[in-house]
Each structure stands twice: as structure tokens, then as C-alpha cells.
Amino acid sequence: xxxxxxxxxxxxxxxxxxxxxxxxxxxxxxxxxxxxxxxxxxxxxxxxxxxxxxxxxxxxxxxxxxxxxxxxxxxxxxxxxxxxxxxxxxxxxxxxxxxxxxxxxxxxxxxxxxxxxxxxxxxxxxxxxxxxxxxxxxxxxxxxxxxxxxxxxxxxxxxxxxxxxxxxxxxxxxxxxxxxxxxxxxxxxxxxxxxxxxxxxxxxxxxxxxxxxxxxxxxxxxxxxxxxxxxxxxxxxxxxxxxxxxxxxxxxxxxxxxxxxxxxxxxxxxxxxxxxxxxxxxxxxxxxxxxxxxxxxxxxxxxxxxxxxxxxxxxxxxxxxxxxxxxxxxxxxxxxxxxxxxxxxxxxxxxxxxxxxxxxxxxxxxxxxxxxxxxxxxxxxxxxxxxxxxxxxxxxxxxxxxxx
Numbered sequence: 001x002x003x004x005x006x007x008x009x010x011x012x013x014x015x016x017x018x019x020x021x022x023x024x025x026x027x028x029x030x031x032x033x034x035x036x037x038x039x040x041x042x043x044x045x046x047x048x049x050x051x052x053x054x055x056x057x058x059x060x061x062x063x064x065x066x067x068x069x070x071x072x073x074x075x076x077x078x079x080x081x082x083x084x085x086x087x088x089x090x091x092x093x094x095x096x097x098x099x100x101x102x103x104x105x106x107x108x109x110x111x112x113x114x115x116x117x118x119x120x121x122x123x124x125x126x127x128x129x130x131x132x133x134x135x136x137x138x139x140x141x142x143x144x145x146x147x148x149x150x151x152x153x154x155x156x157x158x159x160x161x162x163x164x165x166x167x168x169x170x171x172x173x174x175x176x177x178x179x180x181x182x183x184x185x186x187x188x189x190x191x192x193x194x195x196x197x198x199x200x201x202x203x204x205x206x207x208x209x210x211x212x213x214x215x216x217x218x219x220x221x222x223x224x225x226x227x228x229x230x231x232x233x234x235x236x237x238x239x240x241x242x243x244x245x246x247x248x249x250x251x252x253x254x255x256x257x258x259x260x261x262x263x264x265x266x267x268x269x270x271x272x273x274x275x276x277x278x279x280x281x282x283x284x285x286x287x288x289x290x291x292x293x294x295x296x297x298x299x300x301x302x303x304x305x306x307x308x309x310x311x312x313x314x315x316x317x318x319x320x321x322x323x324x325x326x327x328x329x330x331x332x333x334x335x336x337x338x339x340x341x342x343x344x345x346x347x348x349x350x351x352x353x354x355x356x357x358x359x360x361x362x363x364x365x366x367x368x369x370x371x372x373x374x375x376x377x378x379x380x381x382x383x384x385x386x387x388x389x390x391x392x393x394x395x396x397x398x399x400x401x402x403x404x
Contacts, residue, residue: 019085028116031056031220036082039063039213040090043344043351046070047194049094050350052213053081055113059220059282060250063211064113065346067198069191071165074099078189078198079346080106080117083124101125103164106132108186108200109176114346119149130155131164137182158187168192170337174202174330177323178401180393184319188334196342197334197354201315202327204345205307205352210244219280220247229270229286245298246290252301252313255380258291297377307349309362317381321372323398328363335359 025034032054039052051066066081068091075098081087095101104125106118115138122130134157136145146152156162163171168191175185189198214221221243222233249256264287271284302308311320311327320327334340335356343354374382388394395401 017086019089022082022084024082024116024120028112030113031059031061036084036087037213037216038081038084038087038090039216040087041212041350044194044196044342048191048196048344050344051081051087051090052211052350053087054213054220056220056247056251059223060247061220062247062251062347063213065344065350067344067346068094069189069198070098070193071102071169071191072167074102076165077101077104077121077125077128078107079111079114079200080104080121081114082117083121088124101128103129103131105158105164105189106130106136107158107189107198109133109135109137109183110179111186111200111346112138114200115148122150122154128154129164131158132156133158133185133187134160135176135183135185172330172333172337175326176402177319177326177398178395179319179398180388180395183402184398188330190334190337190340192339194342195339196344196351197337197340198344200346201312202330202345203309203343203352203354204312204347205309205343205349206248206301206303207307207349208241208245208302208304210240211348214240214244218243223282223286224250224288226286227290229267229282229284230273230276232275233281245295245302248301249294249298249377253377253381254314254384256294256297257377257379258294258297260289260291261287262289307352309343309352309354309358311362311366312347313378314381317372317378318385321385322396324366324371326399328366331359331363 020035020037022034022036036053041050043050047070049068051068052063054061055064056062064081065079067078069076069078075094104118104122106114108114130150132145132155138148145155158171159173163169170190171187172190173185173187176183177185186200186202188202191198210221218235218240219233221240222235223243224246225239225243267285267287270286273284276284301310340355341353343352344350345352385394
């Protein structure tokens with residue numbers, strides 16, 4: 001890569017192949033909308049594969065992952081993604097070598113990015129059993145799974161109806177918690193042969209280095225690495241690092257403390273400049289001002305030598321602010337798993353070192369600081385939580401509805 005390179009604003013027509021199209025994107029209209037490129041990688045040889053796509057809003061895009069796992073007699077799909085032709089072609093290559101898709105797992109009650117893809121990927125593999133987390137719900141309309149296109153005749157509920165692949169897996173629930181609009185619950189899976197724990201949102205690991213998925217198109221990174229909307233998009237490794245750090249702050253806190261939203265007069269002042277009058281550059285519309293010191297906030301979330309293991313701040317402040325003990329109980333249950341070495345989350349880094357020592361370190365870190373803070377970067381999330389709490393939407397006791 002050149003040190004400084006202006007990014008072309010003309011799209012490569014070959015990028016928009018039908019192999020990467022996703023016609024159901026209006027159901028959850030997030031970037032990159034109807035175009036979903038998939039990065040496929042083998043993360044544990046002959047055991048686990050990562051299928052990554054980007055997802056976000058206004059170029060605040062992060063990887064979201066379908067995990068494919070080798071089980072006895074075939075494959076298990078964990079955390080569905082939109083089944084583009086590109087994704088299905090890669091899956092069929094694994095099927096030829098390892099056997100059919102036996103099960104499709106939706107291990108979260110509230111993960112819309114995975115739930116929206118479940119009907120399509122289930123239709124692609126009609127012989128596979130569908131397993132879902134109990135307490136499924138949708139927003140703004142709470143519709144049943146059959147109404148959403150998931151056949152009840154081939155659908156089972158994790159833990160209530162048993163669990164799949166008992167010979168090589170263990171299943172550990174986190175929750176349920178009442179979060180007002182529905183429940184938060186996810187069921188993690190420990191895959192014994194690979195020594196990997198599979199989760200959806202509960203834990204993530206984040207690296208300082210941008211994910212390889214952005215190598216296909218670094219535009220989101222370069223867009224957010226700028227200071228003003230009239231700056232052209234220049235590509236360099238430093239710009240990618242800067243853009244990624246800001247994307248992590250956005251994804252973690254929604255509105256970080258050192259981010260200002262300028263007036264629309266100022267936004268339009270720097271917009272529609274020559275070279276930026278195109279959709280890829282959002283016509284130069286850049287409604288952000290980063291204050292001095294934002295880099296220090298980002299460093300707290302990023303691991304330099306390996307992915308930094310953490311509870312995502314959004315979950316800490318919006319899901320667990322009054323139920324830290326529930327999270328600790330889940331971590332204690334994970335500590336009882338023998339031989340665990342890896343974490344595979346549905347977001348950010350694919351393979352994160354994870355064992356009893358790291359669980360203990362994570363718990364100590366949480367216990368030594370203020371949990372679900374209301375200051376600094378947590379301020380915006382705190383205002384959301386407090387508003388929902390004051391309106392009576394979020395209950396004071398998130399466990400009350402599930403107690404005997």
C-alpha cells in the first residue's frame with residue numbers, strides 16, 4: 001500500500017456481483033444494505049470457520065460473524081448471517097468435505113442481525129434442525145417465528161427441548177433478564193474438540209489493528225479518519241488505524257464523550273466540495289468533531305498484542321447495569337469448563353485467548369472499577385438507560401419476571 005493514496009470514488013463494477021446481493025436488507029436497513037461481501041477464514045484447523053460480513057450505520061461498520069463448527073456427522077451453523085450466493089458457495093465446499101449442515105443455531109433472544117437472516121438460511125438447508133434461544137421477540141412488532149418465516153415443525157428451543165450435539169458440546173445460558181421490550185438471554189456453546197466457547201454478544205475481543213474484512217473496501221475507516229467533510233479520503237495504514245479506533249468508540253458508546261455534533265450550518269459549509277460529490281463520500285456530509293484526547297479513550301478498548309477481552313460497554317450500561325451478579329454467575333460457570341482455550345464471538349475479533357486465568361482477570365478488572373458508570377464515555381448510554389428506567393420501561397429488578 002502506498003503511504004498516501006487517494007481513494008477512488010468510482011465503484012468497481014465487479015464488486016457488485018449478484019453473488020453478494022442480499023434482497024431482504026430493507027427488513028433491517030443497515031450498511032452495506034443489499035451488498036454483503038463475506039470473508040471466510042479457517043480459525044481452528046478442521047474444526048471452526050469464520051464467515052464475516054460488515055454491518056453498521058453511516059459507515060460505523062464492524063464485523064458480524066457466522067461461526068461454522070464441525071460436529072459429529074456434519075456441520076453446525078452458529079449465529080446466522082444473510083446467505084448470499086458467495087456465502088452458500090463457501091459453505092457447500094465445507095459440506096463436500098465434512099458433511100451436511102445438521103443444525104442452525106440462533107443462540108440469542110434479541111440479536112436482530114442474526115434473527116433477520118434465520119429464515120433465509122434455514123430455507124437453504126431444509127434438512128437441518130433449527131435451534132433457537134427461548135424468549136424470542138422482535139421490535140417494533142413482536143411477531144412469532146412462524147410469522148417471520150421459520151417453520152415451527154423443525155424448530156426446537158435450546159435447553160427447553162434439550163440441546164444439539166451433546167456428544168461434543170456443552171451449553172451455558174446467560175440470563176434471562178427482563179429489559180422491558182423483551183428479554184435478554186443468550187446461550188453460549190462450548191465445543192469440546194476445538195476448546196472454543198462460542199458466544200453472540202456477551203463478550204468481545206478487540207484489536208488495535210483493523211479487521212481484514214476492511215481490506216476489501218477501507219472506505220468506512222477512511223471516512224471516519226478525517227476531521228472535516230471537505231477532506232478527501234486518503235488511504236494509508238495510519239489512517240486506517242485512526243478510523244478503526246473511532247469506529248470502535250462509536251460501536252462501544254454510540255456517542256463517545258469527546259465527540260461533538262456540529263451545527264448543520266457547519267456541516268453543509270464543508271460539504272459538496274469538488275471530488276466529494278458522490279454517495280461513497282456521503283457528498284462530504286461529515287457531522288462529527290473529535291475533541292483532543294479521544295485517542296486515550298480508544299486505547300482503553302483496544303489490545304495491541306492480542307484482542308482485548310471485555311464486556312461490550314453497550315451491554316454493561318444498557319443490559320447489565322443492575323444485574324452484574326448474573327454476569328458473574330455466568331463467568332463462574334464458564335470457569336468450570338475443562339480445557340477451554342478460545343473465545344469466538346459474533347463481533348470484532350474472531351479468535352480470542354480465553355481460559356480460567358483470563359476469566360479471573362476479567363472479573364477482577366470489573367470488580368476494581370465503577371460498574372455501569374454514568375460519566376465520561378458512558379454518559380450517553382447512561383442517559384438512555386435512565387430515560388427508559390424513569391419511563392417504567394426498564395424494570396428495577398430485571399430478574400423478577402423469571403423468579404419462581
